[in-house]
Amino acid sequence: MTTTFDAQARATAQPRSAPPIIEVRNAAKRFAVNGQSLTVFDGISCAIPQGAFLSIVGPSGCGKSTLLKLISGLEAPSGGEILFNGARVTGPAEGMIYVFQQYTKSIFPWRTVIQNIEFGLKSHKTLGKRERDELCRHYVKLVGLEGYEHYFPYQLSGGMQQRVVIARALICEPSVLLMDEPFSAVDALTRAILQELILKIWQTIPVTILFVTHDVEEAVFLSSRIISLTKSPAKIHEDVAIDLPYPRDQITTRADEKFHGLRQQLFASIFLQEKGGAPSAPRS
Amino acid sequence: MRKRWPGFLLILVLLVLWEFASANKMIDPITFPRVSVIFASWMKAVTGTGELTRQLLPSMGRIFTGFGLAVIVAVPLGLLMGTIPMVYRLLEPITEFIRPIPSSAYIPVAILFLGIGNEMKVFVIFLACLFPILLNTYGGVRGVDSVLIDTGRTFGLSRVKALWQIILPASLPSILTGMRISLGIALIVAVVAEMITGNSGIGYFILDMQRIFRVPEMFAGIFTLGLLGFLINFIFLRVEGHFLRWRGTSVET
Numbered sequence: 001m002t003t004t005f006d007a008q009a010r011a012t013a014q015p016r017s018a019p020p021i022i023e024v025r026n027a028a029k030r031f032a033v034n035g036q037s038l039t040v041f042d043g044i045s046c047a048i049p050q051g052a053f054l055s056i057v058g059p060s061g062c063g064k065s066t067l068l069k070l071i072s073g074l075e076a077p078s079g080g081e082i083l084f085n086g087a088r089v090t091g092p093a094e095g096m097i098y099v100f101q102q103y104t105k106s107i108f109p110w111r112t113v114i115q116n117i118e119f120g121l122k123s124h125k126t127l128g129k130r131e132r133d134e135l136c137r138h139y140v141k142l143v144g145l146e147g148y149e150h151y152f153p154y155q156l157s158g159g160m161q162q163r164v165v166i167a168r169a170l171i172c173e174p175s176v177l178l179m180d181e182p183f184s185a186v187d188a189l190t191r192a193i194l195q196e197l198i199l200k201i202w203q204t205i206p207v208t209i210l211f212v213t214h215d216v217e218e219a220v221f222l223s224s225r226i227i228s229l230t231k232s233p234a235k236i237h238e239d240v241a242i243d244l245p246y247p248r249d250q251i252t253t254r255a256d257e258k259f260h261g262l263r264q265q266l267f268a269s270i271f272l273q274e275k276g277g278a279p280s281a282p283r284s
Numbered sequence: 285m286r287k288r289w290p291g292f293l294l295i296l297v298l299l300v301l302w303e304f305a306s307a308n309k310m311i312d313p314i315t316f317p318r319v320s321v322i323f324a325s326w327m328k329a330v331t332g333t334g335e336l337t338r339q340l341l342p343s344m345g346r347i348f349t350g351f352g353l354a355v356i357v358a359v360p361l362g363l364l365m366g367t368i369p370m371v372y373r374l375l376e377p378i379t380e381f382i383r384p385i386p387s388s389a390y391i392p393v394a395i396l397f398l399g400i401g402n403e404m405k406v407f408v409i410f411l412a413c414l415f416p417i418l419l420n421t422y423g424g425v426r427g428v429d430s431v432l433i434d435t436g437r438t439f440g441l442s443r444v445k446a447l448w449q450i451i452l453p454a455s456l457p458s459i460l461t462g463m464r465i466s467l468g469i470a471l472i473v474a475v476v477a478e479m480i481t482g483n484s485g486i487g488y489f490i491l492d493m494q495r496i497f498r499v500p501e502m503f504a505g506i507f508t509l510g511l512l513g514f515l516i517n518f519i520f521l522r523v524e525g526h527f528l529r530w531r532g533t534s535v536e537t
Contacts, residue, residue, distance in 0.1 A: 074434050091437075098438040105431035110453045110530040119449075120439065154532035172439065 020047035021085060021176060021208050022071060028079030029066050040066050041234040042079065046227060048210065050175075053202055055211040055219035057266065058229030058237070059274040064212045065101070065180050067229075071210065072098040072178050084176070097169040101181040103162045107153045114140060114149040116164050120171035139167040142204075143197065159190035163197070170201065176208045183218070192250050195222060199248060216267045220259060221248065228266060231273050238269060317500045326504035336501075336508060339489040343478065344512075346402065346485065347470045350409025354466060357410075358417035359459060363447060365418075366425025366455070379418065387412030387469070388476045400481035405474065412473040413466035417459065424458025425451055457531065460524045467520060471513050486512075 028042040040063040048054055056064045069075040071082050073089045073096070082089040084096060092098075097120075100106040108116050118136050121127065127135070140149055143163040153161055162182060169177060179198075183191040199222060202209055213219050219226050220242055228238040244258055253259055303319040305311045329336035365372045390408055398404040428451055436446040478487030486505055493502035 072438060074437060092440060094440055096438070098434070100431050100435065102431050105429045106435045108432075108435075108450070108453070110456070122439065122441070122445075122449075152530045152532065154530065 021050040022048040023083040026080035055223040097174040325500040343485040354413030362421025366422040416465040417462040420462025424455030
């Protein structure tokens with residue numbers, strides 16, 4: 001493919017000193033539960049370089065999704081700050097799109113496939129009708145939904161609905177895509193196909209992806225870097241660069257010994273925490 | 285439609301039984317004239333003299349004016365109540381207090397303020413239609429999933445645009461249910477109001493025929509009401525099915 005630039009260089013050779021596209025500084029999140037304050041995390045800091053495919057993994061309930069919500073601006077931190085392109089995030093920022101875990105609830109059921117995708121273009125008023133149609137068709141093709149343009153969501157499978165949601169996010173050309181366990185609700189085979197699709201997209205389009213998942217194997221397969229969190233109140237437990245070569249595919253990458261080593265290492269650390277053996281604070 | 289023939293057959297059987305019982309004086313043929321007689325006077329009142337058709341138009345005019353005004357007021361108000369907590373807290377108690385009062389109870393009050401003319405009837409129908417639409421609208425809005433609203437936010441939709449592009453279509457099924465309930469109520473209230481006062485409308489016609497003892501015409505009026513209600517509901521379900529075709533469940537008509 002001629003359009004594919006060197007994702008390998010972008011992912012692994014990226015110097016850590018390059019200006020980060022996202023910076024989390026001392027972020028804290030507390031919720032009031034039954035009159036008591038529950039700390040999800042306090043004092044998380046990390047910098048995400050432009051072009052990264054970064055996954056956040058950790059035991060269930062550790063606050064992975066909450067961290068992603070804070071970065072997106074959909075929720076405000078209780079302390080600390082988030083910087084996006086150097087500017088403080090105070091609300092949903094232009095250039096960042098959040099892809100929800102519950103795609104069935106995020107898709108617009110009253111819009112057809114093409115209308116759902118076109119929704120992502122709404123703010124681009126300068127485009128003419130013809131340009132809009134062309135762009136929509138391009139993204140329909142990118143996620144492999146040709147022939148289904150005029151279907152309503154209820155007529156699609158879960159995997160196809162997730163493709164619509166991804167195309168809708170991509171069409172507004174975000175510099176950051178925030179994905180919250182996007183493939184957790186589809187069957188294993190569909191998931192494998194969608195994983196390859198998102199990798200292909202990441203290698204074709206200059207987009208930074210933050211990917212939350214509880215599936216370590218998925219994280220290793222996709223990411224250029226993985227951050228693992230401890231149990232709540234969460235801290236960054238590990239920050240691992242995944243130096244598996246891109247382009248990756250389900251067959252050869254998963255057969256790689258290095259893949260297994262990384263998977264095993266991360267899985268062990270998370271599993272032991274979930275069991276309660278590793279450093280963690282008691283949950284109230 | 286094809287699966288519904290047993291129901292229509294039952295109606296036919298009952299009408300035949302009525303005809304038979306009345307003809308053989310098993311029921312009083314004066315209070316229950318034969319169906320064929322009722323049908324003959326219905327035909328005459330509709331196509332011949334046209335006295336029934338003449339009364340149908342003012343009734344329908346009132347129903348659709350009152351209903352239309354209720355939609356215009358209740359849908360925006362419900363959207364505001366559903367989206368702005370302050371508006372909800374302000375209007376919810378008064379809504380809950382007025383709602384249980386049967387709308388026919390307003391007729392005497394409405395007569396005091398608006399007289400016995402058309403305005404009064406339209407007003408009472410309007411009021412009766414208002415609450416089911418209002419309740420279903422704000423109920424629908426409050427039921428919109430937060431993920432859908434956050435989806436709008438992440439795409440940078442303004443609050444006004446989100447109201448129009450997300451909240452309104454998402455609560456449309458609920459709004460349409462409210463409208464359908466209201467249409468049924470509108471018919472009832474219109475007939476009651478016309479029976480209490482006035483000199484036109486299908487309600488007036490039924491009562492008038494009873495008073496001058498033209499019993500077949502009275503029944504013709506009642507059957508017309510049944511037919512009218514059926515038709516309104518049928519058309520509404522078709523409209524609803526069109527607007528909610530994205531739900532995939534075909535609305536049975």
